[in-house]
Amino acid sequence: MTVSLSDITRAVESSYDGIWITDAIGNTLFINEAICRITRLKRKNVVGLNMRTLVDRGMFDVSATLLALEKQDVVTILQHVSTGVETIVTATPVFNTDGTIDKVISNVRDITELSALKEKLKRAEARNLAYQNEIAHLKSRLDEDGKLIAEDRTMQAVMRQAERIAAFETPVLLHGEPGSGRHRLARWVHDHSERRHQPFIKLGCGALPEERLERELFGSEETDDTQGAARVRPGLLELARGGTLYLEDIAALPVAIQMKLANAFACGVHYRHGGNKPVELDVRVLSSSTDDLEQQRRHGRIRDDLYYHVNVYRIDIPPLRQRRKDIPLLARQFLDQLAKRYGRKIGISTALLAKLRDAPWNGNIRELRNTMERLYVNSEGPTIVSGLSPAEGAPHAAEGTPEEASLKRILEDTERRVLQQAYSRYETTYGVANALGISQTSAVRKARKYAIKVRQPGRPGLV
Numbered sequence: 001m002t003v004s005l006s007d008i009t010r011a012v013e014s015s016y017d018g019i020w021i022t023d024a025i026g027n028t029l030f031i032n033e034a035i036c037r038i039t040r041l042k043r044k045n046v047v048g049l050n051m052r053t054l055v056d057r058g059m060f061d062v063s064a065t066l067l068a069l070e071k072q073d074v075v076t077i078l079q080h081v082s083t084g085v086e087t088i089v090t091a092t093p094v095f096n097t098d099g100t101i102d103k104v105i106s107n108v109r110d111i112t113e114l115s116a117l118k119e120k121l122k123r124a125e126a127r128n129l130a131y132q133n134e135i136a137h138l139k140s141r142l143d144e145d146g147k148l149i150a151e152d153r154t155m156q157a158v159m160r161q162a163e164r165i166a167a168f169e170t171p172v173l174l175h176g177e178p179g180s181g182r183h184r185l186a187r188w189v190h191d192h193s194e195r196r197h198q199p200f201i202k203l204g205c206g207a208l209p210e211e212r213l214e215r216e217l218f219g220s221e222e223t224d225d226t227q228g229a230a231r232v233r234p235g236l237l238e239l240a241r242g243g244t245l246y247l248e249d250i251a252a253l254p255v256a257i258q259m260k261l262a263n264a265f266a267c268g269v270h271y272r273h274g275g276n277k278p279v280e281l282d283v284r285v286l287s288s289s290t291d292d293l294e295q296q297r298r299h300g301r302i303r304d305d306l307y308y309h310v311n312v313y314r315i316d317i318p319p320l321r322q323r324r325k326d327i328p329l330l331a332r333q334f335l336d337q338l339a340k341r342y343g344r345k346i347g348i349s350t351a352l353l354a355k356l357r358d359a360p361w362n363g364n365i366r367e368l369r370n371t372m373e374r375l376y377v378n379s380e381g382p383t384i385v386s387g388l389s390p391a392e393g394a395p396h397a398a399e400g401t402p403e404e405a406s407l408k409r410i411l412e413d414t415e416r417r418v419l420q421q422a423y424s425r426y427e428t429t430y431g432v433a434n435a436l437g438i439s440q441t442s443a444v445r446k447a448r449k450y451a452i453k454v455r456q457p458g459r460p461g462l463v
Contacts (some may be wrong), residue, residue: 031047130292161424167193175314335384348383352386
């Protein structure tokens with residue numbers, strides 16, 4: 001069975017796509033019915049005319065046929081028709097046996113509707129961003145006292161964890177990058193606990209030399225040589241009595257102090273430096289680390305007994321680049337705080353908020369806060385519209401450069417967050433395994449890997 005010329009002609013005429021055929025110098029030989037439908041041009045106005053003439057008359061802004069003849073290769077372009085239609089055209093040269101061009105066949109498709117939809121989507125996104133910015137402004141006005149902002153789902157999951165654990169006396173380990181808000185979250189847990197009316201005291205574990213650190217933490221007793229009486233200086237463990245002690249970067253504690261602190265937690269009492277009388281211990285312990293504390297334990301940087309005391313319940317705080325919905329809210333919050341401090345209200349443009357939202361923020365919330373203060377100080381008008389440095393304005397990479405994070409760490413962080421959210425919702429290994437489509441054995445193994453506390457079936461509480 002053979003295909004006749006009339007069969008081919010009927011096929012071309014019935015094609016949904018437009019077919020435009022010219023000779024070797026661009027004269028129009030044939031157009032199918034779809035060309036008339038797509039471009040809204042009539043056959044009698046184009047057949048026999050050269051493509052250059054049609055471009056010169058303004059029927060088309062550019063010709064794929066002429067470009068294909070010039071390059072002697074296939075060309076695809078966007079083409080605007082005088083009737084208001086936008087098309088995508090692919091022009092394919094047909095060669096003779098001697099390598100010269102015989103004809104050019106162009107395939108034409110209407111993308112006017114697609115372009116209109118793209119434009120509508122852009123306008124909708126712009127309106128949505130404007131609404132988000134207005135909501136951010138309103139929320140920041142309700143949050144001027146420095147409360148935690150959690151608009152992004154990843155941070156909302158963290159806040160649900162924090163809210164649940166705040167009601168217990170359980171020691172909490174906060175894991176997150178520098179500047180990610182570990183201190184603010186520790187304070188939030190304290191403020192929502194039964195100890196909220198008692199002291200909240202922070203100790204930077206790597207900020208002081210060992211001897212001074214011991215005196216600061218445990219206090220001291222010294223005998224006055226002239227009077228013979230003991231001079232007592234209470235330490236942070238005593239000053240925080242009834243309240244919360246927050247140990248920032250706990251792995252930075254010297255090993256000797258780690259041992260003394262672990263003994264105090266185990267016995268419920270501690271001894272001041274130079275003293276021999278036990279002092280009752282009554283504090284809730286919150287601690288934080290920027291590095292994986294389990295890895296620090298394996299490398300001997302933190303003692304087993306202290307590690308197992310502070311790492312009863314772990315909360316992983318996502319970096320700012322993983323909670324981008326919170327960035328406009330935080331920016332507004334910082335501007336409102338500055339306005340309260342300096343008495344000058346300054347707004348921020350929607351375009352600049354969009355740039356802030358897409359910036360890398362390797363320094364996390366701390367970097368954003370400092371940036372907003374710099375923009376505020378440098379601003380001269382009622383609204384901040386620019387002022388970002390090239391590094392701040394650069395769009396973020398998917399998860400940072402190789403210097404910032406290895407692929408293995410990215411995958412582990414993602415897996416950890418997914419598992420923590422699943423255990424927060426389903427609680428048991430069976431529920432998590434069913435929800436994530438993994439075996440119960442895998443759910444148990446991964447929970448152990450990331451030190452996630454699991455509720456055992458039939459047993460109350462976290463174990």
